[in-house]
Amino acid sequence: MPKLVAQDGHYALMVDGAPYLMLGAQIHNSSAWPGMMAKVWPTLEAMQVNTMEAPVYWEAMEPSEGKYDFAQADMLVAQAREHSVRLVLLWFGTWKNGSGHYIPEWMKRDEAKYPHVVNEKGRTVDSLSPHAPATLAADKRAFAALMRHLKATDGTRHTVILVQVENETGTYGSMRDYSAAGNTRFEQEVPGAVRTAMKTTKTGTWEAVFGDEADEFFHAWSIARYVDEVAAAGKAEYGLPMYTNAALRDPISPGRQGHWENGAPTDDVLPIWKVGAPSLDLLAPDIYMDDHARYTKVLDLYARPDNALLVPETGSGPAYARYCFAVIGRGGLGFSPFGVDATGAGSDPNAVAGAKSEDRYAQFNYNYEVLRPVDRLIARLNFEGKVKGSAEQPTAHVEELAFGDWTAVVQYGRPQFGNGGQPVGNTPPTGEALVAQMGPAEFLVMAYHARVDFRPKGAVEGASASGPQRQFLKVEEGTYVDGVWKALRIWNGDETDYGLNFRTSPVMLRVTLATY
Numbered sequence: 001m002p003k004l005v006a007q008d009g010h011y012a013l014m015v016d017g018a019p020y021l022m023l024g025a026q027i028h029n030s031s032a033w034p035g036m037m038a039k040v041w042p043t044l045e046a047m048q049v050n051t052m053e054a055p056v057y058w059e060a061m062e063p064s065e066g067k068y069d070f071a072q073a074d075m076l077v078a079q080a081r082e083h084s085v086r087l088v089l090l091w092f093g094t095w096k097n098g099s100g101h102y103i104p105e106w107m108k109r110d111e112a113k114y115p116h117v118v119n120e121k122g123r124t125v126d127s128l129s130p131h132a133p134a135t136l137a138a139d140k141r142a143f144a145a146l147m148r149h150l151k152a153t154d155g156t157r158h159t160v161i162l163v164q165v166e167n168e169t170g171t172y173g174s175m176r177d178y179s180a181a182g183n184t185r186f187e188q189e190v191p192g193a194v195r196t197a198m199k200t201t202k203t204g205t206w207e208a209v210f211g212d213e214a215d216e217f218f219h220a221w222s223i224a225r226y227v228d229e230v231a232a233a234g235k236a237e238y239g240l241p242m243y244t245n246a247a248l249r250d251p252i253s254p255g256r257q258g259h260w261e262n263g264a265p266t267d268d269v270l271p272i273w274k275v276g277a278p279s280l281d282l283l284a285p286d287i288y289m290d291d292h293a294r295y296t297k298v299l300d301l302y303a304r305p306d307n308a309l310l311v312p313e314t315g316s317g318p319a320y321a322r323y324c325f326a327v328i329g330r331g332g333l334g335f336s337p338f339g340v341d342a343t344g345a346g347s348d349p350n351a352v353a354g355a356k357s358e359d360r361y362a363q364f365n366y367n368y369e370v371l372r373p374v375d376r377l378i379a380r381l382n383f384e385g386k387v388k389g390s391a392e393q394p395t396a397h398v399e400e401l402a403f404g405d406w407t408a409v410v411q412y413g414r415p416q417f418g419n420g421g422q423p424v425g426n427t428p429p430t431g432e433a434l435v436a437q438m439g440p441a442e443f444l445v446m447a448y449h450a451r452v453d454f455r456p457k458g459a460v461e462g463a464s465a466s467g468p469q470r471q472f473l474k475v476e477e478g479t480y481v482d483g484v485w486k487a488l489r490i491w492n493g494d495e496t497d498y499g500l501n502f503r504t505s506p507v508m509l510r511v512t513l514a515t516y
C-alpha cells in the first residue's frame with residue numbers, strides 16, 4: 001500500500017515498498033476526458049514523467065444523486081497503466097479554486113440545501129459554505145464511493161498512489177461565512193487544540209482569542225474540519241495517502257488579510273490545518289511565483305518537521321523549471337508543473353495552443369530525463385537526508401551545498417576555464433544543480449548551466465591555498481540501468497580541471513573525491 005513515512009525528520013512516499021520520487025505533470029482542468037487524452041500523452045511522454053496528476057470531476061461522477069458513474073476515473077487508471085505511469089487523482093469536490101463549480105448540477109440547483117458563503121454585507125459569494133451539513137454529507141458519500149471503487153479496481157496494483165482531497169479550498173471575496181450557521185459557530189469557544197497549535201494562552205471566542213485574525217483563522221479551521229471529514233470517509237474505504245493543496249499568500253509581504261484565498265492552508269494557518277485535518281498526510285503549496293526569494297521561501301515554509309514537502313502544482317513556464325532540483329533537494333517528494341498537455345485549453349486567451357511546446361518545456365524535459373533513471377535512488381537518499389539542490393538566483397551566482405566533510409560549490413555563469421574569472425550568472429537565471437551523497441567522498445551530480453566543484457573541510461583556496469585540497473579520484477559519466485551504475489566514460493582534462501561543467505544535456509556524473 002502506498003504510504004507516507006517519516007524518519008529522523010525526513011519523509012518518503014513509499015510505493016511498492018520503497019521511497020518514490022514523483023516526477024509529475026498536471027494536465028489542464030478540462031483535459032481528463034477520453035476524447036482529450038490523445039492530446040495529453042505526447043507532451044507527458046516527451047517530458048518523461050513517471051506520474052500524471054489528473055482530476056476526477058464530481059459532476060461527472062454523480063450525475064444524479066446517489067448514482068455513481070466511475071467511467072472517468074476508470075479511464076484515467078487504464079490510460080495511466082497503458083502508459084506505465086502512476087496517477088495522482090485530484091478530487092474536484094466542494095472546492096475547486098475556492099468555488100463549487102464541480103459540484104453536480106442537482107446540487108447547484110438546490111442552493112437552499114447546499115448554500116454558498118455569505119459575506120459581511122450579506123451577499124452570496126461564489127464559494128460553498130463549510131457549515132452546511134448536506135453538502136458535507138454529499139461530498140463524504142461521493143468521495144467514499146470513489147475510494148471504495150478504487151480499492152476494488154486498483155487495490156492491489158496501486159496505479160493511484162496519492163489522492164488530493166478538494167482543490168485549492170477556501171473563499172475569495174469573503175473572510176468567512178457570515179451566514180446564521182457560520183455566525184453561531186463563530187461565537188463558540190476556540191477549541192483547545194487550536195489554541196495550543198497557535199501557541200496562545202487566551203481563551204474564549206474566536207474574536208477574543210485572535211482579534212483581527214479571527215475571521216480568517218475561523219474559516220481555516222472550519223474548512224480544515226470539513227476536508228478532514230471528507231478525507232477520513234475516503235480513507236475508511238481505502239487508505240491511500242491524501243493531501244490538499246494551497247493557493248498561497250505572498251510569503252514575504254503578505255499584505256492585508258483578505259488579499260489571498262481565505263481559509264486555505266496558507267503558511268499563517270498551517271498549524272490550524274494540521275490539528276483540524278489530521279486525516280491529511282500533508283499540506284502542499286501550489287507555487288506560481290517565479291522569483292527565487294518567494295519560491296524558496298514557500299519551500300521553507302511548507303517543508304516542516306510536521307509536514308512533508310510536495311509541490312503538486314507549479315508554473316509550467318520556463319522560469320519555473322530550475323526549481324525542480326531545489327524542491328527535491330529540500331526533501332521534496334515530488335514536483336509537478338501545471339497545465340502540461342496540448343489540448344488547446346487553459347486560462348490564457350493569448351497563448352497559441354500547442355505552439356513550440358517542445359521549446360517551452362525543454363528544461364522540464366531535461367529535468368525528468370536526467371532524473372528518471374535515478375528516481376528511486378534519489379528518493380531513498382533523500383529519505384536519508386543526503387540530497388541537496390540549488391536553483392539559480394539572479395543576484396548571487398554561487399551556492400554552497402554542505403555535506404559535512406565536503407561542500408559542493410555550484411557556480412552559475414562561470415566563464416570558460418578558470419583563470420580568476422568570476423561567475424556572472426546566466427541570463428535569464430536558468431541554472432540548477434542536484435547533488436546526492438552516495439558515500440563519505442562519493443557524490444552523484446547533475447546540473448543545468450552550472451559549474452560544480454567540491455571543497456574539503458579545512459581547505460583554503462586561491463593564491464594562499466593551504467590545508468587539504470580537492471582531488472578528483474574519478475569522475476564517471478553514466479547512468480543507472482535497473483539500479484546498476486553503467487559508466488559511459490571517465491571525465492578528465494578540460495572536463496574536470498576547472499570544475500565540472502554542465503550544459504543543457506542530461507548528464508549524470510558519479511564523482512569520487514580525495515584530498516592532497
Ligand code: DGJ
Nearest residue numbers: 029097167168286338347
Ligand atoms: C491552480 C489550480 O489548482 C489549478 O486547478 C488551476 O486552476 C491553476 N491554478 C490555473 O493556473
